[in-house]
Amino acid sequence: MSFFDQIQSRSESINSLLCVGLDPHQKELPADQWSASEESRCEAAYQFCKRIIDATAEHTVCYKPNAAFFEALGTKLGNVTLRRVIDAIPNDIPVLLDVKRGDIGSTAAAYAEACYEEKDGLNAGGVTLSPLMGWDSVSPFITGKYADKGAFVLCKTSNPGSNDILALNLQQQTVFEKIAGLANEWSSSAASDSPTSSTTPRLGLVVGATDPSALSKARKAAGSKLWILAPGVGAQGGDLDAACRAGLNDEGTGMLIPVSRGISRATDPAAEAMKLKEGINAARKAVLDERGEKRDQPGDSIAPYQKEFLEFSLKEGVLKFGSFVLKSGRTSPYFFNAGLFSSGSALHKLGKAYAAAIMSSKELVDKDGKVTFDVVFGPAYKGISLGALVCSALYSDFGVETGFAYNRKEAKDHGEGGILVGSSMANKRVLVVDDVITAGTAIRESHTLLQKIEATPVGVAIALDRAEKRSLEDPLSAVQAVARDLEIPVVSIVALPQLQEYLKLSSEYDEDVLKLVTEYRSQYGV
Numbered sequence: 001m002s003f004f005d006q007i008q009s010r011s012e013s014i015n016s017l018l019c020v021g022l023d024p025h026q027k028e029l030p031a032d033q034w035s036a037s038e039e040s041r042c043e044a045a046y047q048f049c050k051r052i053i054d055a056t057a058e059h060t061v062c063y064k065p066n067a068a069f070f071e072a073l074g075t076k077l078g079n080v081t082l083r084r085v086i087d088a089i090p091n092d093i094p095v096l097l098d099v100k101r102g103d104i105g106s107t108a109a110a111y112a113e114a115c116y117e118e119k120d121g122l123n124a125g126g127v128t129l130s131p132l133m134g135w136d137s138v139s140p141f142i143t144g145k146y147a148d149k150g151a152f153v154l155c156k157t158s159n160p161g162s163n164d165i166l167a168l169n170l171q172q173q174t175v176f177e178k179i180a181g182l183a184n185e186w187s188s189s190a191a192s193d194s195p196t197s198s199t200t201p202r203l204g205l206v207v208g209a210t211d212p213s214a215l216s217k218a219r220k221a222a223g224s225k226l227w228i229l230a231p232g233v234g235a236q237g238g239d240l241d242a243a244c245r246a247g248l249n250d251e252g253t254g255m256l257i258p259v260s261r262g263i264s265r266a267t268d269p270a271a272e273a274m275k276l277k278e279g280i281n282a283a284r285k286a287v288l289d290e291r292g293e294k295r296d297q298p299g300d301s302i303a304p305y306q307k308e309f310l311e312f313s314l315k316e317g318v319l320k321f322g323s324f325v326l327k328s329g330r331t332s333p334y335f336f337n338a339g340l341f342s343s344g345s346a347l348h349k350l351g352k353a354y355a356a357a358i359m360s361s362k363e364l365v366d367k368d369g370k371v372t373f374d375v376v377f378g379p380a381y382k383g384i385s386l387g388a389l390v391c392s393a394l395y396s397d398f399g400v401e402t403g404f405a406y407n408r409k410e411a412k413d414h415g416e417g418g419i420l421v422g423s424s425m426a427n428k429r430v431l432v433v434d435d436v437i438t439a440g441t442a443i444r445e446s447h448t449l450l451q452k453i454e455a456t457p458v459g460v461a462i463a464l465d466r467a468e469k470r471s472l473e474d475p476l477s478a479v480q481a482v483a484r485d486l487e488i489p490v491v492s493i494v495a496l497p498q499l500q501e502y503l504k505l506s507s508e509y510d511e512d513v514l515k516l517v518t519e520y521r522s523q524y525g526v
């Protein structure tokens with residue numbers, strides 16, 4: 001079983017997200033033993049760790065010895081003691097060696113041997129790494145003969161100094177968000193190279209429990225599959241509830257809370273570990289209940305990605321409030337023009353919002369978390385760029401690999417010819433991506449085209465669903481009519497209820513705007 005599979009399976013079987021740290025600080029060892037000799041220092045450190053292991057084994061998902069404290073014991077026996085400690089850990093408990101390595105590929109390969117080799121190395125199952133030297137410094141730890149190992153890369157560490165570099169702003173995101181996104185990409189590409197083609201992640205992130213806002217951004221940037229190691233609860237003062245709210249994935253897991261001094265300095269480490277495990281589980285339950293309640297508010301609640309989408313749509317002028325006469329003759333208090341998404345940052349965010357909507361939908365993701373389509377199809381013209389953005393964001397944010405195809409409006413009679421370009425769609429399940437559905441004509445045309453080439457259309461993703469009746473005599477919206485006639489789900493990033501909800505929560509708009517949108521919804525909404 002791979003490292004992260006072991007973490008997952010042990011976490012489930014003992015119902016815990018606790019990771020016990022093994023840090024034999026000099027201060028915690030008897031002073032006379034420390035000063036007597038390297039041998040006695042090492043024996044004291046070993047006994048210190050063994051006592052914690054014996055007291056906490058039933059509560060911890062894994063153990064995290066920090067190499068620094070063992071190196072500090074002495075050059076003769078420091079590493080030997082670390083290996084003795086690792087050997088004292090029961091076989092069914094994974095060992096995460098906190099070494100924070102990072103070096104050029106050939107040196108990283110030597111570090112990996114030292115950390116992982118069973119005979120002459122430390123026999124760890126996973127490690128912590130610095131990602132700042134890039135993919136070639138990380139890959140030796142998780143590919144080739146170490147494909148079953150795993151690594152947590154430093155993303156936004158728990159110390160105050162983590163703001164000096166990791167929180168700096170790049171063009172569209174912070175350094176740590178960039179790291180989170182890269183870790184997701186690296187993890188997927190490492191997994192796709194493997195002969196077993198397992199989709200289990202190979203990488204996780206270290207994001208301090210001391211910064212819940214960073215935790216939430218890192219979770220968003222990394223997607224829901226990567227495990228986050230969130231140190232800082234206990235001696236560093238991190239807020240457990242806030243950290244869980246920000247970092248847990250949709251299933252209320254995907255996060256390990258490592259605690260070292262908070263356990264080793266307790267008078268009863270066993271009781272403290274149990275208390276921590278239960279405290280973490282109570283926080284998980286509260287978060288899931290909170291999220292469940294939100295989900296239960298039919299149609300109106302607004303997810304973070306939806307709020308963000310509305311915010312940047314307003315900023316870009318794509319979404320406007322005012323008085324707009326529509327083709328239908330109705331006067332609408334808002335107007336949405338996706339053609340105005342015209343900057344790199346807006347397009348990047350747009351793709352991410354579509355991907356988040358698709359991955360949050362019950363209709364396009366099966367119960368095992370797999371998408372129900374093989375190819376993303378962008379119909380000409382607007383759908384072409386949208387489809388490409390969606391396909392790319394599904395991969396970068398969720399590690400979901402699909403094909404991409406689009407059509408030309410005019411068949412080409414030279415070169416590759418024909419009207420379809422990109423991934424083959426025959427006998428494949430296809431998701432159609434477009435901006436909005438007005439009358440539904442374009443989507444119906446795409447549907448006919450796909451059926452002609454023996455592709456199976458399985459859904460449509462759009463940016464905004466106006467969710468309004470087509471006419472007062474026809475109670476269905478254009479989206480509902482498409483879904484009914486074509487018998488496929490239509491998923492949107494947002495619909496009219498979220499727009500209304502956004503206005504309720506936002507302090508930026510005049511109350512009149514909310515009033516007009518509310519009136520419009522009650523008059524025309526489905």
Ligand SMILES: O=c1ccn([C@@H]2O[C@H](COP(=O)(O)O)[C@@H](O)[C@H]2O)c(=O)[nH]1
Nearest residue numbers: 066157158231234235236259260261262
């Ligand atoms: O961002 C980070 C990365 C690693 N650590 C390590 O975790 C433990 C925390 O010890 P506590 O006693 O629970 O505070 C320690 O080994 C650190 O080196 C971290 O704290 N923050």
